[in-house]
Amino acid sequence: MGLAPESINVDSLGLRKLTDKTRKDDCDGDGDGDDDVTETVGCWMKWRFLGSCLTPSSSSKIDGSVSGSSTQLAEENKSSNDTSRDQPVAPVTSSSSSTDAESTPSTPNIVEELKIASQLRKFAFTELKSATRSFRPDNLLGEGGFGCVFKGWINESGPAPVKPGSGLTVAVKTMNHDGLQGHKEWLAEVNYLGDLHHPNLVKLIGYCIEGDQRLLVYEFMPRGSLENHLFRRSLPLPWSTRIKIALGAAKGLAFLHEEAERPVIYRDFKTSNILLDEDYNAKLSDFGLAKDGPEGDKTHVSTRVMGTYGYAAPEYVMTGHLTSKSDVYSFGVVLLEMLTGRRSMDKTRPIGEHNLVEWARPFLRERRRFYRLMDPRLEGQFSIRGAQKAVQLAAHCLTRDAKARPLMSEVVDILNPLPDLKDMAYSSSYFQALQAERANINQAIKNSGRVQVAFPERNGQPNPSPSTPNRPQASSPYHQNHLYRSPKPKV
Structure with missing residues (x-):
């Protein structure tokens, strides 16, 4: 759909990152x-x-x-x-x-x-x-x-x-x-x-x-694309910009589900399909897999399972029953990627951390442990209350019970006030202590030349794991998650 240069390594189209689903040997770039x-x-x-x-x-x-x-x-x-x-x-x-x-x-x-x-x-x-x-x-x-x-x-x-x-x-x-x-x-x-x-x-x-x-x-x-900014560029995407993008993407899905003349299920919501204009306003692209939503007394649409691995809702993958709540799950995955700076699927990470949703679930359940989820590249430049609300929202969207997931209009209402919150984490004493401890762990790893065992929690808060320091992203520009893939127009 709309192209953006930065997504591809070519700023003009944004396709450069065009890391599509199944096979992508694309060029990606920073758009510079x-x-x-x-x-x-x-x-x-x-x-x-x-x-x-x-x-x-x-x-x-x-x-x-x-x-x-x-x-x-x-x-x-x-x-x-x-x-x-x-x-x-x-x-x-x-x-x-x-x-x-x-x-x-x-x-x-x-x-x-x-x-x-x-x-x-x-x-x-x-x-x-x-x-x-x-x-x-x-x-x-x-x-x-x-x-x-x-x-x-x-x-x-x-x-x-x-x-x-x-x-x-x-x-x-x-x-x-x-x-x-x-x-x-x-x-x-x-x-x-x-x-x-x-x-x-x-x-x-x-x-x-x-x-x-x-x-x-x-x-x-x-x-x-959002994917290029999150995973391919050297400079981290600022917290306020991440929330702005999440809000814009949520509004796009809310329109499809609840405002369009005929409800539409997007079916392929992921970071590479979220394109950004000059002011970082998010726009959904690629409607090749979109489907009309169920009508009348029907609860779902039955289809062949298609989409991108790591983003598709589990009930859809298992049964082929597609609903708007399938898109809500995918939104939860993308929101989690924006919070953590991690890809939905990343085989370059330690065992147990390949699947982002499964790795994050324990931290989503305990409000006080949300710091463990936050992208270390933000260096505390995020709102504590905003991050807590966003983490809770991601957990709500990712619940295994599809009926319990929120409507996208409810997601929009929750995200709306977050850009205005100013309680930055870097000013909290806890975050400063956490950063100092993380630095000590990194130094210990550097000195020993090997990964140490994780430290126990202190005062109910997790100490950073040696496997989650500020390490560079996977060398692959598009370590994409491919579940299924939709054909794109080709010449």
């Missing part, structure tokens, strides 16, 4: 000028070597900025040098009768399936080829499960391409030619984003459907 260009070229070379996505028949995938692609549970994870990336889970098919639109027709009937809003622009393939300068490598913003995303420039009021740096900057997402599933996701994005309009949803500007070409044109998101 020269560095981004370098990474983008590196990614281009990699793709070119693979016989990649710069040709119309390419099978590369795009993620992140433009539209974070999702990973199908059934798909095999092809990128496996990176231990930080999770393996996909086997697909789960519900035995109950269902309205699953996921069954693929033998031949797509575009006339019947394409319900495009009149305000969307229709582009010719040659126009988008020209707008991206023939999909040249230095315009590549990222790559994911659906295809590659390129930065382009078009006329402010029409489809005609213009000179780089002039007109309207856009992110052009191409679709891999992997069969009808890619077409179905392309179709879902056009139909949903052509009809849904909200400040916290990425804007779809237009589309191209010409022969076997399927492309989407999104607004350009200059700050890229």
Whole structure:
């Protein structure tokens, strides 16, 4: 969907981080000028070597900025040098009768399936080829499960391409030619984003459907994806910005669940699908896996299980029964990632800490232990009351009983006042003592050259574990969690 440069290593599209679900050999970056260009070229070379996505028949995938692609549970994870990336889970098919639109027709009937809003622009393939300068490598913003995303420039009021740096900057997402599933996701994005309009949803500007070409044109998101800011950039995302992003993303989900004319279940809520504009306003991207919510007296929609490993609700993975509460669970995972600075799945961490939710559960249950969860890179620059409320909210969203999870409108109400709280943790005597103790532990580890045993708790508060000091993130830029994945538009 909307691309953001920083998500990809190319600030302009935000796709650079396009770390999609199942396999992502994308370039990621910090979105810093020269560095981004370098990474983008590196990614281009990699793709070119693979016989990649710069040709119309390419099978590369795009993620992140433009539209974070999702990973199908059934798909095999092809990128496996990176231990930080999770393996996909086997697909789960519900035995109950269902309205699953996921069954693929033998031949797509575009006339019947394409319900495009009149305000969307229709582009010719040659126009988008020209707008991206023939999909040249230095315009590549990222790559994911659906295809590659390129930065382009078009006329402010029409489809005609213009000179780089002039007109309207856009992110052009191409679709891999992997069969009808890619077409179905392309179709879902056009139909949903052509009809849904909200400040916290990425804007779809237009589309191209010409022969076997399927492309989407999104607004350009200059700050890229949340994933890149949390896990790929050297400077930590400030506490106030994290809460602002969480609030914006929550408003986007609340709109889909409770305000849209037809309730929509997003189904692929994760950090790589949350794109940021210049002011760090969050917008949800990639609606390839979205589904209409249950209607009438139905309690759920039965579908083939798809999404991204580490973010999908357990009841959905087990039964294929999809509800809006599945999105609420995914929101809880992302909120926990924002609080801890850890990925939902990280195999580079010690045994017992690979799965973020399972590692965090003991600390979520005890209010006084919330300090153990907080991202050490924040160095106490967070509100104590705000962090406590956010931790409690994450626990509520992650409860195993789906019916007990809050509505997204309730989540928005809880997050609303948090940005204004000023009781910073660094000024508390307890946090200062905790930091001093952590420093001593780190020094002891450094001196001994080996990890020590964890210290016992003192006064009911946990001492930091030797396994959780300020250590650098996994070398993999996208140690992505892939559960299942949605095809992204590809060229």
